[in-house]
Amino acid sequence: MSARRIAAIARRIAQQFRRDRRSLALLIVAPIAVLALLGYVIRDEKPINTRLGIVSLGGPADAPIQAALNAAATQAGVPVVDVGTDAASGRAAVQAGRADVVIVLPANLASGVATVQLITLGEAPADDGARLQIVAGLIERAATQGPRLTIEHETIYGSASADILDTFAPALIGFFGFFFVFVLTGISFLRERTGGTLERLLATPVRRSEIVVGYSAGFGFFATVQVALILLFALGSLSVPRIGPVGSFEVGLGIANAGSPLLAFVVIFLTAIGAVNLAIFLSTFARTELQILEFIPIVIVPQALLGGVFWSVDSLPDPVQAVARLLPMTHAIDGLRAVLLRGAGMSDGTLQIDIAFLAGVAILFVVLAGATIRREIA
Amino acid sequence: MGTGGPAGPATEPAGPAIETHGLRKVFGAIAAVDGIDISFPAGRIYGLLGPNGSGKTTLIRLMAGLAVATSGSVTVLGTRMPSRPLLARIGYMTQSDGLYSELSVWENLSFFAAMSGQPDVTAMAEILDVVELGDRRGRPILQLSGGMRRRLSLACALVHRPTVVFLDEPTVGVDPVLRYHLWDHFRRLATAGTTLVVSSHVMDEGDRCDELVLIRSGRVLAMGNGAEIRRQAGTADLESAFLKLSGVPTRGDSQ
Numbered sequence: 001m002s003a004r005r006i007a008a009i010a011r012r013i014a015q016q017f018r019r020d021r022r023s024l025a026l027l028i029v030a031p032i033a034v035l036a037l038l039g040y041v042i043r044d045e046k047p048i049n050t051r052l053g054i055v056s057l058g059g060p061a062d063a064p065i066q067a068a069l070n071a072a073a074t075q076a077g078v079p080v081v082d083v084g085t086d087a088a089s090g091r092a093a094v095q096a097g098r099a100d101v102v103i104v105l106p107a108n109l110a111s112g113v114a115t116v117q118l119i120t121l122g123e124a125p126a127d128d129g130a131r132l133q134i135v136a137g138l139i140e141r142a143a144t145q146g147p148r149l150t151i152e153h154e155t156i157y158g159s160a161s162a163d164i165l166d167t168f169a170p171a172l173i174g175f176f177g178f179f180f181v182f183v184l185t186g187i188s189f190l191r192e193r194t195g196g197t198l199e200r201l202l203a204t205p206v207r208r209s210e211i212v213v214g215y216s217a218g219f220g221f222f223a224t225v226q227v228a229l230i231l232l233f234a235l236g237s238l239s240v241p242r243i244g245p246v247g248s249f250e251v252g253l254g255i256a257n258a259g260s261p262l263l264a265f266v267v268i269f270l271t272a273i274g275a276v277n278l279a280i281f282l283s284t285f286a287r288t289e290l291q292i293l294e295f296i297p298i299v300i301v302p303q304a305l306l307g308g309v310f311w312s313v314d315s316l317p318d319p320v321q322a323v324a325r326l327l328p329m330t331h332a333i334d335g336l337r338a339v340l341l342r343g344a345g346m347s348d349g350t351l352q353i354d355i356a357f358l359a360g361v362a363i364l365f366v367v368l369a370g371a372t373i374r375r376e377i378a
Numbered sequence: 379m380g381t382g383g384p385a386g387p388a389t390e391p392a393g394p395a396i397e398t399h400g401l402r403k404v405f406g407a408i409a410a411v412d413g414i415d416i417s418f419p420a421g422r423i424y425g426l427l428g429p430n431g432s433g434k435t436t437l438i439r440l441m442a443g444l445a446v447a448t449s450g451s452v453t454v455l456g457t458r459m460p461s462r463p464l465l466a467r468i469g470y471m472t473q474s475d476g477l478y479s480e481l482s483v484w485e486n487l488s489f490f491a492a493m494s495g496q497p498d499v500t501a502m503a504e505i506l507d508v509v510e511l512g513d514r515r516g517r518p519i520l521q522l523s524g525g526m527r528r529r530l531s532l533a534c535a536l537v538h539r540p541t542v543v544f545l546d547e548p549t550v551g552v553d554p555v556l557r558y559h560l561w562d563h564f565r566r567l568a569t570a571g572t573t574l575v576v577s578s579h580v581m582d583e584g585d586r587c588d589e590l591v592l593i594r595s596g597r598v599l600a601m602g603n604g605a606e607i608r609r610q611a612g613t614a615d616l617e618s619a620f621l622k623l624s625g626v627p628t629r630g631d632s633q
Contacts, residue, residue, distance in 0.1 A: 196476030200534070203442055203470035204493040205462050 023294060030297040037305055037320075044317040050131045052138075053083030053099035055090040057107045065109065068142035076138060087117070094119050095156050101135050115150050122155025123341050124312055125167055157342050169234045169255045170264075170336035171309040176230060177268040178275045178329055179300055181223045185215065185279035186292040193283060198373070208373045212366055216276050223272035224265075231261055231268075235340075259339035263346070267335040270358035274328050277365035284372040303329035308337075331357045393456060395420035395542055395573035396441055400450035403436050403596075410436040412596035413450070418575070418589075420541075423568050425587030426577040427620065433596035434577040435473055438544045441575065442470045454542055466495050469540035471548055475527045476534075477519045483530055484515040487537055494538035505533045508563050510556060524551045532560070536567075543567070545576045549583065561586045581616040592620055599623045 017024045052073055056062040073080050083093035083102050090102035104117035118135060120128040136151060143149050192198040201211065236252035278299070279292075286292045306313070306320060307329030316324055324330050335354035338344035344351045396418040403411040410433045418424050426434045439445040441452050443460030452459040455467060477486050487506065491497045506512045509529035519527060528551050535543065545564075549557045561583075564574055568588070576587065584590050585604040592599040592607065600607050600623050604616055611619035 195479075196472045196474035197478060199444065199472050199474075200470070200476035200490065201493060203444060203465060203468065203472075204490065205465040205495060206493050207462070 020288075020291075022291065026294050026297065030294075030301075034297060034301055034305070037302065041305060041311065041316060041320060044320075045311065046315050046317070048127055048130045048134075048315065049100065050078050050134050051098070051100045052078050052080050052135065053090055053093050053102040054080060054105070055083060055085060055087060055102060056105045057086070058105055058109045059107075062105050062109050065105065065142055069103065069138060072138040072141045076134070078134065078138065087119075090119055091156060094121055097121075101131050103135065103139070113148050113150075115152050117152050117154055119154050119156065122157040123167075123337060127312055127315075128155070166255055167337065167341065168309075169253065170340045171307075171333045173227065173230050173234060173264075173268065174271060174307075174329060174332035174336050175304060175309055177223060177227050177271050178303070178332065180226065181219055181272045182275040182279045182299065183292070183296070184222075185219050185276045186283050186286070186295065187289050188219075189215070189280045189283040190286055190289060190292055194287070202373075208370045211373055212277065212280065212370045215280060215369075216273050216366070219276045220269065220273055223276075224269065227265060227268045227272070231264060235261065255340070259341075259343040260345070263344075263351075264336055264339045267332060267339065267355060267358065270355065270362050271328060271332040274358060274362040274365050277362065277369040280369035281365060281372055303327050306330065308333045328358060328361045331361075393453075394418050395455060396575065397453045398441070398450065401437070401440060401447055401452060402449045403440055403445060404448045409448075409596050411440060411447075414593075414596070414598055416591060416598070416601070418573060420573045421568055421571045422588040423564055423574045423576060423586065425584050425590045426575060426593055427579070427581060427584055427590055427616070428577075428593035428599075429579055432593045434579075434593055435546055436596075437593065438470075438546050438575065438577060442468055442544050444470070466538070467541045469535040469538065469543040469545075471532050471535035471543075471545045473546040475531045477527060477531060479519045482516050482518050483511055483522070486519065486530060487534055490534040491537045494540075496538040498538075501539060502537055505537050508536075508559075509533045510559070525553060525556070528552055529556070529560075541572060543572060543574045545574065547577055547579070549578070549580070581620060584616045590616075592623060594624050 054066060054069055056066050070080055081093070081099050083090045083099050087104050090099070090104055093099040094102055100120065102119040104119065106114050106116065108114055116139060118132060120131060122128060132151075132153060139149060139151065189198075192201070232252070234253050234255045236254065240249050242248040282295055282299070283292065286295070304310075306316065306324040307327050308324070309329075313321060313324050313330055313334070331354040335351055335358070338348060338351045338354065342348075346352070394417045396416070398414055398416050401411055401414045402409060412433070414437060426437065428434050436445065440447055441454065441459065443452075443454075443462075443465060446460060454461075454464060457464045478489070481489070483506070484502070487502050488497060491502055503512070506515065509532055511526060511530055511533065514522070514526070519530070522530065528548070532545065532548050535545065549560060552560065564576070564586075568574055576583070578584070584607075587604075589601065589603055590607055591601050599620070600610060602610065607616065607619050607623075608614065611622045613619040613622055
């Protein structure tokens with residue numbers, strides 16, 4: 001080993017970094033920025049909002065425990081809202097978003113052993129779980145000297161046994177639909193710019209719009225295949241019987257799916273078209289493939305942190321929430337959750353907003369991408 | 379967006395195929411092309427000779443409509459450049475190969491033929507034979523030698539049978555035998571009425587052109603055929619003529 005050669009290699013790397021200030025900046029700034037964002041989001045996460053509704057089926061006999069529950073709620077700072085007098089009106093209140101948890105006190109409450117029903121929306125099991133814990137605490141405090149109560153959980157959407165994967169799946173589908181298409185298009189278009197093929201292409205009578213739409217169609221096709229397979233795997237469940245030494249196993253995650261896979265596909269397709277064109281646009285600002293990869297911490301990571309993959313957007317600090325609402329990923333994930341978990345159709349207000357937003361973003365990036373493909377590259 | 383077809387060949391303007399007036403292109407403080415006036419009648423081969431960085435590529439890109447002039451004008455086939463529809467009648471071979479390395483020879487060729495609006499299989503097969511790649515159709519670019527890539531790049535520029543052709547250093551890395559064949563083909567194209575502009579920094583290719591433009595620092599140093607330029611400089615070969623006209627003292631002078 002020659003120390004001189006080793007030193008020469010190390011020095012060359014340092015020289016390359018000096019010429020590529022952006023990589024150097026990213027090496028230092030990106031981890032700190034991401035950590036800062038993460039710290040801000042986690043530390044300033046809003047406590048989950050729980051509006052409690054109490055439905056009593058037992059009439060005047062339930063009055064003491066109802067009063068005790070009310071007192072416990074007030075003491076714990078949990079607002080109690082009026083949700084009517086039967087289980088159906090309680091469900092309606094949860095569905096309409098007027099209450100987060102409804103306690104249904106049974107008619108046989110005085111009998112000593114009774115089952116209390118808790119109704120939640122079921123769209124975000126993590127949020128529901130936190131709320132159930134709060135409400136279970138209230139019930140425990142209210143029923144210290146009363147009958148022994150068991151709790152039964154019911155959800156409007158999905159199932160009470162939904163696990164973290166059920167809410168994660170739509171988020172991850174949205175994330176991958178954006179991420180892979182973005183990286184692949186970025187590198188591919190950068191190679192067009194640096195490899196001389198774009199120059200050659202522009203020496204033909206091709207229109208910029210033809211290039212942008214052609215790219216969207218080409219990568220859109222593969223995004224389509226990718227998303228179709230992901231959806232199939234996430235939503236499907238196929239039992240493969242025992243084959244020889246290989247034991248029987250399950251293919252697919254069998255995620256509970258309430259809505260139309262086609263509508264889910266529309267959401268993800270619009271997201272992918274936006275990603276393709278954002279990548280074409282940003283490839284102007286990269287000179288090497290390395291610099292395309294450097295867009296990941298800038299473009300992808302903030303969207304993953306703020307878009308609702310890990311935390312619901314509602315729980316983010318207010319200023320960050322405003323930023324999150326401008327990110328395509330937020331609307332992709334929100335739309336996918338609406339379709340897959342809530343079974344939302346095109347008449348659903350929030351889904352309409354999500355789809356309109358994603359379509360607008362796609363159009364914006366198509367225009368921006370087209371503007372970067374100029375015959376004069378200089 | 380309109381139909382955007384190329385101008386019909388029937389109404390060929392009588393004027394020169396390529397004409398520039400006071401053409402200038404400035405990048406920051408550097409004038410890559412610094413006031414060039416040329417007039418090229420159709421059906422001939424024009425050689426742009428000059429050292430690396432003399433402005434040849436910028437001049438070609440201006441003429442091919444890939445760059446916008448800072449001042450002055452370029453007219454090709456009677457149309458002021460840049461003009462997108464006219465590009466259907468222009469062939470441009472870039473200095474870098476500009477090929478898709480995962481695709482095969484045939485796939486690259488048919489892609490660029492489709493882009494220029496004339497995916498004619500006969501023309502594709504013909505031009506592949508001219509560049510002697512007919513037996514390598516299915517070969518991916520990654521497996522081609524540098525010279526083969528250069529030849530395919532040339533084929534891609536000629537596949538749509540353009541009326542005006544710009545070739546930026548087409549014979550770099552091409553062996554002498556094939557180079558001879560290629561110049562033969564250029565001559566046939568010119569005889570058939572095609573106008574060719576070929577840039578090179580290899581002076582010995584100059585004598586194959588009908589007219590030479592010697593360029594240095596974005597300006598025309600001399601114009602004329604090889605014999606005229608040698609006579610003007612009073613030298614025996616183009617290499618020395620170029621050096622003498624550039625003001626560089628040469629051994630050829632003192633001997």
